[in-house]
Amino acid sequence: MVLVGAILSSVGEKSKKKKADEDEPEKKKKSGLNPKIILFTGLVIVFGSVAGFLFIYMGYQKSNDLYNNLNEKYVNLSETNQQWYDMMDVDVSSLEAINPDVIGWLYVEGTDISYPILYSGDDDKYLRMTMDGESATAGSIFLEGYNLPNFADSHNVIYGHNMRNLSMFGSLKFYKTDDNYLQEHKYFQIITADKKYRYEIFSYFDTDAAFWVYGVPYSDSDEFGDYISELLNHSYKDIEIGKDLTSKDKVTTLSTCSTSGRRFTVHGYLCETY
Template sequence: MENLKKRSNLLRKIGNIIFTLVVILCIPFSIPRIMGYEIYAVKTGSMQPKYPQNCVIYVEEANVIDVDENDVITFKLGTDTNDVMTHRVVKIDQAKKAFITKGDANSGVDKEPVVFSRFIGKPVFMIPFLGVLRPLFSTIIGFVALAFLIVLVVALWISSDILYKRYKKEKMQQDEIEKKDTAGQTDKKKHKKFSLSVVVPLVLGIVLAIYAGGKLFLIYHDYGKSNQLYANLANQYAKKKRKVKKDEWYNKIDIDFKDLKKQNSDVVGWIYFENDDISYPILYSGDNKKYLRTALDKSDAIAGSIFLEEKNKTDFQDSHSLIYGHNMRNLSMFGKLKFYKREPNYYEGHKYFQIITEKKKYRYEIFAYEDVSERSFIYQVPFDKTDEFQQFIDKIRNKSYLKSDIEVTKDDKVVTLSTCSVEKQRFAVHAKRVDEK
């Protein structure tokens, strides 16, 4: 009989130990990811002693402009692979838009320069030896192993309860009524106390999981709601033509501004990428904060709206016009702009976009894009046709990831599309007007 109790306690303790170990192992591979860090295991000793083999590094997303010589960076090994490397920057080649890197333990620099588009971020801290466990959280076999451990824990707890009930039943049969009641009350209290120590954390965990799941549901529900709203607007007010001659760019889409403005009188235009990736109304209120988290129908929305800078003219006749849009995870709004810096061939198929107003249609060709700070010089508006504006254009081109032969002068009309990137950083795409109808 006492043997049953010992076996019950043993199984319960083993289950608790395994459960605790699983939770402890999950923390370094889950909490940092929620906080926005990318997690990688170091497989070689090229960065010893700073980052020894089999350690885990936590990489924070950063912009190229924040990288200096002697910084350690994490980058993709190629444009067609997900394999990454972490080495130190020994030189920055601005002409080629590339980093020259070297492993601290290596005798020479890496054979191939790292172009800016392959840059991922900077490692901010590391945990030694944890890399050997990384496959548990990144492979199918690892996930199966974790699932098996969780099932094993549940099985151990259930077995412990079964054995304890058998022990309790046999003890009640042996003892006299008075002793049975006393012993039963004592054991019952002990068991309840022990059970609470397991149940309370589990209940808290379930509550937190439900809360986090609810938050995620609300976020993605908001995404879906915004997507549906703008899809309906595009279907109702933006009429695209299927067959259009190549040089008749202006016939690809027509906007019904009269009815669209009945929905919201702040509509001043429509931005349309000719490959259909981006197609949204442009709003203007004279207040840059109004449409940050407000949709065209004036409902609250995480995605907000595409809107024109408060200092710009709504006819897009300023030398420099600024248009803002959120970098959404589901790639809506300006979420696809990031592909200009991430995908080497993306630009070739996405050079042109249109801005359509009630009176005119304008076509723009992209000539530059780069990461900038939230207080960058690019947010200056308006400009006159002066040498100062030419210097502004030249500065943009010098900092651009894209090196194009497109001529841009102070007489051109320039539009900048700005979207959020990492904290206190922005990604900007610049285009010049090349035609109008």
């Protein structure tokens, strides 16, 4: 009986081992990943990333080419002139003939911020569209829709994208990251078909997208005086401008994206007109 039991036990162990050996390939097949699928997935990710990069790059290049051509054809820059109003001449009338929504030209002195200013009354129109009507990530520089298109308001707001290649308003960030930047670039100009306006920067800071800073227009002088005081109080830096600002001054704000849900704003007061 002992012998029979041993034989049966041996047969049982062999049967279990055989079954385990038969099941093993099936388990491996279920848990393994097909190398071809892995390779295909990897290629899809790589090609998708490359395509996305090329799409962004081509969009940037398209905008750069347009605005470079406009600067070459319609702008005469001569920063060696002693008078500020002789630094830049722009054929705004010809630009208006191309697109009636062109109302002027913005130039931050000594920088690459040199673009036409668009106005349609609709803040969405030029958000992703160039002045020639083409779709582009960089869009256009445009004036707030609630403003008057002749820059007569006490407060004007001009918008531009914060582009990674520093085009449009991408270089405005240097005001808060470079201590010497303001000293070298204290002024910006708005050039129209018949006038030139020069603004001296007196404040800059980050703010919420729906903050009071975007209030336009101001009809009450006392309220506008309080607004200017708030701009000074919120500034990242106390800026010496050689005068005390009052409710009679005119202010233009340059606004661009900052961190998520935030905006970076640069504020200048009208110091000279030509």
